[in-house]
Amino acid sequence: MKFVDKLADRISEGTRTLSQKTDEIIEITELKFDMRNIEKEIKEIKLAMGEMIYEYFISTENNMPLNQIKEKCREIQRLEKELNRMKSYVYKAKGLNYCHYCGEMVDHEEKYCSICGHKVIK
Numbered sequence: 001m002k003f004v005d006k007l008a009d010r011i012s013e014g015t016r017t018l019s020q021k022t023d024e025i026i027e028i029t030e031l032k033f034d035m036r037n038i039e040k041e042i043k044e045i046k047l048a049m050g051e052m053i054y055e056y057f058i059s060t061e062n063n064m065p066l067n068q069i070k071e072k073c074r075e076i077q078r079l080e081k082e083l084n085r086m087k088s089y090v091y092k093a094k095g096l097n098y099c100h101y102c103g104e105m106v107d108h109e110e111k112y113c114s115i116c117g118h119k120v121i122k
């Protein structure tokens with residue numbers, strides 16, 4: 001192979017990895033944005049749930065809206081799961097992992113969380 005061809009090959013190879021990296025960075029930025037929105041959504045559901053409970057507390061005739069509360073809890077659970085999935089993707093791209101129990105960022109090599117001591121899921 002001619003030197004020029006080799007060089008061209010190497011350059012296109014370099015460009016390819018660079019654009020892959022750029023795609024990854026854009027993807028992670030978008031994910032982080034989505035994650036913040038999900039966190040906000042979780043807070044809003046918790047707030048609505050709190051208001052529901054307080055309304056029950058001050059009313060004299062209402063029954064505890066247990067089914068509605070459970071429904072909201074399930075919604076939070078679903079969102080938390082989604083959030084964790086996104087988190088592990090972002091951390092993996094950074095060579096990091098996180099504790100599924102307390103959410104602390106841990107090194108990929110680490111077997112146990114340095115904060116809560118729980119086993120880290122790979």
Ligand SMILES: [Zn+2]
Nearest residue numbers: 099102113116
């Ligand atoms: Zn932990």
